[in-house]
Amino acid sequence: MNTFKKIEQSQVTISELMLPSHTNFSGKIHGGYILSLMDQIAFACASKHSGNYCVTASVDTVDFLKPIEVGELVVMKASVNFVGRTSMVVGIRVESEDIHSGIIKHCNSSYFTMVAKNDKGESMPVPGLVLKTEKEVRRFLTSLRRQEMKKNHRKETSFNTELRNEDLEILRNSHKVELQY
Template identity: 55%
Template sequence: MFKTVEESQTQLTELMVPSYTNFGGKIHGGQILSLLDKTAYVCASKHADNYCVTLSVDRVEFLHPVEVGTLLHLYASVNYVGRTSLIVGVRVVSENFKTKEKIHTNSCYFTMVSVDDAGKPSPVPGLILRSTDEMRRFIEGRERKKTNLRFKSEFEKSKKEILSNIKAYDFADENCELKI
């Protein structure tokens, strides 16, 4: 079975209210992360026709602060599918509904896994690609997955080497003070 990107595209719009603010008076990043996760979940579940769980979130970078009183629009699309996993791209735009000014505040990628009633990974439908943008996003998703797997492997190897002889680690150029 295959599905188009459009079949699962999801949009969420929410008014940013004072209870969402941090101590600096801007919308708390954690609040935005929660909305991102909900939007990615809905998009992935619509594609999978199944319950999906978040495996990882890639590159959450807050480009602009979000103000109280603005509308926050979250746009999600399935960019890539594997056998049981999906990469969902989410774009976030804040809108001042009085001035109509729109600001792209961040984009990120969620890796979601479809799970059955026993909590085991279950297959997802393939993805029908209908445009060069969808093809580009699919290829980027595949490369993102490969890069993340490579990074994880290299990091674990590096960590193992460093931790095997932690006393030999050179802290000279680090912003820390040893008190051992």
């Protein structure tokens, strides 16, 4: 296994025409369907980079910026932005194109953290990244900071589940809850 790979060696692009069967109740393409496609491309990109089967560890902020219509061509581009010891952050950009007008709109961007696994389900080391451009360095550093923020957030939010009087007062005074116990 190479110890380092260039980002373009594992980039993946997929395109799919959006069909009526992909719609939600309002006639737009269902967000869950788009998430499923995003998970597939994240898997393909991470597996291509690591040379191993990969699993989704987490998905960071999925903002649906613009709705996708039936008949539009959805293009997803995935790239490994960051690598840890056994994990990779895959950046995904989702665009849709109205094939009649040629208008392209940015619909979504997200970051999937993927972990490489062997046949026994054990985490496997992944190759490092060769960063050749300022944009690649920026993406790597942004992902590194995001990973650090997630770790800090987990520490801050993993508190004792014992109910304290001050917590109950906060609920009573600041939130739309009615305590009935």
